[in-house]
Amino acid sequence: MSAPFQRFIPKLKGHILGRLLDRTYEGDTYGEFTGDERNTVHIVGERLYRCRTMRVNYTTYDVRCEGDVINPKSYPDIMVKSPETGPQAQPYWYARVIGIFHGLVSSSHREVREQLPRHMDFLWVRWFGMEPGRYRYGFHCARLPKIGFVESTDEYAFTFLDPLQVIRGAHMIPAFKDKRTSALLPAPKTVAQVLNPEDKDDWVNFYVNM
Numbered sequence: 001m002s003a004p005f006q007r008f009i010p011k012l013k014g015h016i017l018g019r020l021l022d023r024t025y026e027g028d029t030y031g032e033f034t035g036d037e038r039n040t041v042h043i044v045g046e047r048l049y050r051c052r053t054m055r056v057n058y059t060t061y062d063v064r065c066e067g068d069v070i071n072p073k074s075y076p077d078i079m080v081k082s083p084e085t086g087p088q089a090q091p092y093w094y095a096r097v098i099g100i101f102h103g104l105v106s107s108s109h110r111e112v113r114e115q116l117p118r119h120m121d122f123l124w125v126r127w128f129g130m131e132p133g134r135y136r137y138g139f140h141c142a143r144l145p146k147i148g149f150v151e152s153t154d155e156y157a158f159t160f161l162d163p164l165q166v167i168r169g170a171h172m173i174p175a176f177k178d179k180r181t182s183a184l185l186p187a188p189k190t191v192a193q194v195l196n197p198e199d200k201d202d203w204v205n206f207y208v209n210m
Contacts, residue, residue, distance in 0.1 A: 008124070008158065013038040015160040016105050016120060020112045025165065027083040027093070028156040037109060044104035044117050051100040054123075058168040068169035072097050072194040077170040078125075079208075080161070094147055094170055094208060095125040095161065098194055123161040126150075126192050131205060144207040146175065152185045158192070175205035 017037060018030020054070045056078070070078060076097045082090045101124065104117040131146035150157040182201040185192055193199040 008160075010035075010038055011158075012122070012160055013041040015122060016041050016043075017107055017109060017112075019120065019162060020105070020107045020118075021109070025083070025162070028159055040107045040109040040112075042106050042108070042117075044106070048101045048103040051102065054097075054100045054121075054163060056163075056166050056168055066168075070097055070100070070166070070169055072099060074195075075169055076194050077172050078123075078166045078168070079170045080165045080167060090130055092167070094128040094172075095123075096128070096149075096192075096194065097123050097125055098158075098192055099124040100163075121163050123163055123166075124158070125161050126158050127156065128206070144173070144210060146205055146207055147172075148205040149184045149202055151183070152187075171209040172206040173209055174203040175207055178204040180204065 014029060014033045017033055017040070018025075020041075021030070023030040052071065052073075055067050056070060057065065057067045060066050069075065077094065078097060079092045079094050082093045084090055100121075102119065102121045105120050106112075106115055106117040108115060127150045128147040129150045131148065135143075135146055137143040137145045152158075180201045181204050182188070184202050184204075188200040189197060193202075
């Protein structure tokens with residue numbers, strides 16, 4: 001595993017354990033786990049395998065079957081159903097896929113029903129957040145949804161996601177007038193810049209093409 005990935009291993013083990021326990025996904029995690037609980041997770045052979053692409057099948061608005069091929073190097077953006085509730089809740093969340101992985105995992109946690117190794121797929125993602133403030137979007141005001149990367153200092157800027165949560169791929173259009181910034185991810189040339197590893201910064205905002 002690469003050095004940047006190693007620091008996310010505790011978060012990955014929490015993700016794996018939450019799924020093995022069949023917990024409800026809370027939007028960022030499957031709940032809080034102690035270090036001892038995370039240590040019950042075992043990755044067989046301490047090996048994870050990286051995939052180049054992932055296909056997402058979905059039903060179109062005219063009830064036809066379609067599919068998107070998610071590729072971190074060329075088509076990395078996805079949309080998932082938002083767990084938010086209430087009148088101001090956003091219907092969808094958006095993320096950029098950094099890596100597609102699978103491996104054999106198990107856990108000795110006493111509440112895990114099946115402790116034999118099982119195959120598990122997961123995505124390593126960088127989350128977008130909605131444009132804060134009074135920005136309004138939709139057909140009624142002729143505006144596209146506007147989003148931007150969550151700051152890297154946020155605990156949940158980078159997390160892991162069950163591929164089954166993905167609705168379909170998403171097409172992002174850079175908001176050119178808002179320009180670029182290195183404040184969202186101060187480290188230059190990281191694995192998070194999947195579209196162009198030579199980038200030293202990010203677009204401040206994107207529009208979601210509806």
